[in-house]
Amino acid sequence: MQIEEVRAIPFSIPYRKPLLFASGQVDVADHVLVQVVTTDGVVGTAEAPPRPYTYGETQASIVAAVRDLFAPAILGLSVLDREPARARMARTVGNPTAKSAIDMAMWDAWGKTVGQPVHRLLGGFTDGLRVSHMIGFDAPQVMAEEAARIRAEYGITSFKVKVGRRPIDDDVAVCRALREGLGEEVELYLDGNRGWTPSESADALRRLRDVGLSRVEELCPADDVLGRRWLVARCDVPFVADESVPTPADVTRELLAGSATAISIKTARTGFSDSLRVAHLAEGLGAEVVIGNQIDGQVGSACALAFGAALRTTSRYAAELSNFLDMSDDLLTEPLVVADGRMAVRPGPGIGFEIDDDKLQRYRDDQ
Numbered sequence: 001m002q003i004e005e006v007r008a009i010p011f012s013i014p015y016r017k018p019l020l021f022a023s024g025q026v027d028v029a030d031h032v033l034v035q036v037v038t039t040d041g042v043v044g045t046a047e048a049p050p051r052p053y054t055y056g057e058t059q060a061s062i063v064a065a066v067r068d069l070f071a072p073a074i075l076g077l078s079v080l081d082r083e084p085a086r087a088r089m090a091r092t093v094g095n096p097t098a099k100s101a102i103d104m105a106m107w108d109a110w111g112k113t114v115g116q117p118v119h120r121l122l123g124g125f126t127d128g129l130r131v132s133h134m135i136g137f138d139a140p141q142v143m144a145e146e147a148a149r150i151r152a153e154y155g156i157t158s159f160k161v162k163v164g165r166r167p168i169d170d171d172v173a174v175c176r177a178l179r180e181g182l183g184e185e186v187e188l189y190l191d192g193n194r195g196w197t198p199s200e201s202a203d204a205l206r207r208l209r210d211v212g213l214s215r216v217e218e219l220c221p222a223d224d225v226l227g228r229r230w231l232v233a234r235c236d237v238p239f240v241a242d243e244s245v246p247t248p249a250d251v252t253r254e255l256l257a258g259s260a261t262a263i264s265i266k267t268a269r270t271g272f273s274d275s276l277r278v279a280h281l282a283e284g285l286g287a288e289v290v291i292g293n294q295i296d297g298q299v300g301s302a303c304a305l306a307f308g309a310a311l312r313t314t315s316r317y318a319a320e321l322s323n324f325l326d327m328s329d330d331l332l333t334e335p336l337v338v339a340d341g342r343m344a345v346r347p348g349p350g351i352g353f354e355i356d357d358d359k360l361q362r363y364r365d366d367q
Ligand code: MUC
Pocket: 021, 023, 051, 054, 191, 193, 242, 243, 292, 293, 294, 295
């Protein structure tokens, strides 16, 4: 069970339709497949998505961090040594998705070694999750039609609407088009990716009161310290912290400061080991959590699904698992399936997927 090799394989798969949001844009899934190989020949796999506007990482920096910093630090450890691996990686600051992919690849290797699914090793609460889909910027009618298509094809009835970069009138028009097009039964919530000021956020929330939003996420920067507290105190739906909580300590700070009332858990940035910490911390503090999407491919979405299904608190709300549907292809031998608005966890050992070697050859950037 000892780790004898750590691989960082850059690959690029185009999106059919780019995703636009207040802090950036994704046209290509230029991710890094991270694998740990054990002395028994078991391969544990996860992926790291570079999000420079959120974490400062790029595809090249993730490959370099895994190859030059983290692989030498963990070679020779057992796949059971996840806490020593975490401590050694913590000697380097930052690099959240590189560290998280290594952590999740170690859990995958552990599950494969003992023949057990990772969602059960993590807690085994349930066998599937309701799915929520994220809709990027476009014209109001186009966004409403896209959501209607996703509902018709996949049965998804929960949508996260990107706001915060255009004039507020445009965002208000989008939310109204979505509510009118989809009806009252559908869940709608906002993600501003820090694009508004606190007073712009308050203005938008006032104008959107009748749209019936279930929650809002990171409408303004957490660095607007007092303004954000002022806003959160006036917000009558849960205010979710996302990019402001890359670590468990940030979760504590944001919740205790009154700068957020709920937490987005993204396995891409906190792996499984720190996502457990975040979930338990939030539960202890009485704050709700949702499973977020780092614009993951199918490997990353399978990781988020396994984690979300593991605990009662993480499986309560629809999880953001479906943006891989916008990609032109992916790397798994058996693609993930969304049906009737749900995704079932994979029954196999580990996280529950296998990499298609031909596809990896086709999309890898290093050969
Ligand atoms: C999200 O929830 O914000 C966009 C930027 C990022 O860091 O994650 C995505 C989705």
